[in-house]
Amino acid sequence: MALIVQKYGGTSVGSVERILAVAEKVKSWHDRGNQVVVVVSAMSGETNRLIELAREINPDPSPREMDVLLSTGEQVTIALLAMALHRLGVDARSYTGGQVHIRTDSAHSKARIMEIDGTRVRADLEAGRVVVVAGFQGVDENGAITTLGRGGSDTTAVAMAAALKADECQIYTDVDGVYTTDPRVEPKARRLARITFEEMLEMASSGSKVLQIRSVEFAGKYNVPLRVLSSFEEGEGTLITLDEDDDVEQAKISGIAFSRDEAKLTIRGVPDHPGVAYQILGPIGEANIEVDMIVQNIGKDDTTDFTFTVHRNDLPRAEEILRNIAGKLGAREVETDGEIAKIALVGVGMRSHAGIASAMFKALAEKNINIQMISTSEIKISVIVEEIYLELAVRTLHEAFGLDKDR
């Protein structure tokens, strides 16, 4: 008998029929003797309907009241799923975030979970009940309703699993697992049976949208085995766990993530002196623009060239700030490029295998793909290339590192 936390997203509970199908799935786990906690999102479309209603009332609604409004979406789903389970003869009880004491900070619309009191849930599980919990929401120390932001239901599930010391946290979604890369770009992409938290984090931060970064961090921190699987098909999905060193013949590379959301800014001919990097990036940070990759080159005549990337949506604001800075610093020019892509090779095997980077650069060079920027971490190598080469680069690397072959 295992204690399992399952999470079903908005699409999985998007209609009466789908809620009944989820109830069948939950029942089958429960029937096999497992203790089951189910975390659900709002029915798909519901959150947008409520947001639209709010905007009609007030174009700039208060985050506190938005949370009161949006949290009703999940509350509807928990009641309906509990009713569906009752119909199948399964004893079940629903709880809002506040009712199971999912305590968060007070950052409305993007709150963080501080603690969960699992007492009530445990009592229900002991009594043989399925517990249905509203995802995405909690209460702050004053009892005000908070939400964790979009995708927060994954975090609720993982936090619930950590608090209950669950054996597994299952995230049901519309894909059947984590792939070596996006199958829409590389049809030979394969589903991974396992991946480590670290790899999953690097995949997510480099553009793979399967899971929210925060939920993976959380799962890693509390060592909650996380499984991604499909709501609509049978299958084992992908299990995300700690790195297990004794795995024989560990793969060098697990996957290739990529992102088209990048833009590049370059400031050329900046008179070089200590502190120049801060003078350039300080104002960008103050404007709440996140900087991803940074490269600085010494130019000619004691000047330096400085290049960095931001989210493509932030490019116009970043450019304005940078032109202002360029004037003050006496820089020669500012260049921007919104047509770039980031490609990241991810794998814990990198740690112990030299030559991954050179093999990557060689494979890209053979296809005449120019690398504009490079950044490395312990288990990831990211490169920036011209956007038109994205698909070619992903397929090239997928083959070069043997990701299309069963291991």
Add this chain to the structure above:
Amino acid sequence: MALIVQKYGGTSVGSVERILAVAEKVKSWHDRGNQVVVVVSAMSGETNRLIELAREINPDPSPREMDVLLSTGEQVTIALLAMALHRLGVDARSYTGGQVHIRTDSAHSKARIMEIDGTRVRADLEAGRVVVVAGFQGVDENGAITTLGRGGSDTTAVAMAAALKADECQIYTDVDGVYTTDPRVEPKARRLARITFEEMLEMASSGSKVLQIRSVEFAGKYNVPLRVLSSFEEGEGTLITLDEDDDVEQAKISGIAFSRDEAKLTIRGVPDHPGVAYQILGPIGEANIEVDMIVQNIGKDDTTDFTFTVHRNDLPRAEEILRNIAGKLGAREVETDGEIAKIALVGVGMRSHAGIASAMFKALAEKNINIQMISTSEIKISVIVEEIYLELAVRTLHEAFGLDKDR
């Protein structure tokens, strides 16, 4: 400066435009220096939408989960109204029933309010905020969400007013006050400026649908001045208060209530012996059928005839039970009549004025309206007549007691 609790029903908050109109009304009371607590219902149609959704999932949904589901309706409205107030520059905060500790018993779907902790609301009012509270809902001692049943938002408002010792509880509705009788039956019906709790209770229990009985009882018990007024038109509405004996020249009669929801059952030729009334009505009560009027006549040959009225919907079940009893008691026959109407004359002035009953009977007799049953209380006289005479009887009494004239 007064502390006012206002309640707006589902029709009053049925659209974005109407919520904005309610916000304007609330702001005007707040601008005049009043402390304002607003209790709201779900937007009209929303509760039915949720019930429909539940029935599709489970034809017999659990009352606990129905309460989780239905309570979202009011939660949406409180958030939207708070946003609407913010848009008008009014500081406001919304609370669910649970958040302001509206503690109820655990009778899901028809819970009763046990206590309210007004601490948080008072603090907000002191800080100059308008407080918006979800009607119709509370939590039981285990923190489970409960609802008070349909119309329960009136009760929430009155209970809130009692807990806060408010100066007035204003119930905004789609009529502009309490009338001497239903204007659809008697166009000369007049709005009453004042009426007592007792009278209002008798009116409500005799078919006047302006207010829920429970909310009037609550208001009377805690002496909360209650005002019924229109959401859509300006006006003073009707103030419902304690009987004030020093009012000069008190009206004898305040109003005429009526109901078509009645049905009559008669069991004839029951051998008369002590306890026969219990033998007849006991099984009816056990079947949860409420009995309204009861008349027993001595018949011939030591037998008795026994007549009582029930809600028309309960007639088939009541008849089945009564035929069963008739067999056991050796009664001669059972008769039923579903085409009757109840008309009630209500007024605290009856206490000190003799002759009201005879004046009533005389007026009806002059129009050849036969009275089938009579029942009296301290401030009410009810009669049962054939349903086809309902309108005529109401208009006759309205004129006979001068209700069409200003007082």
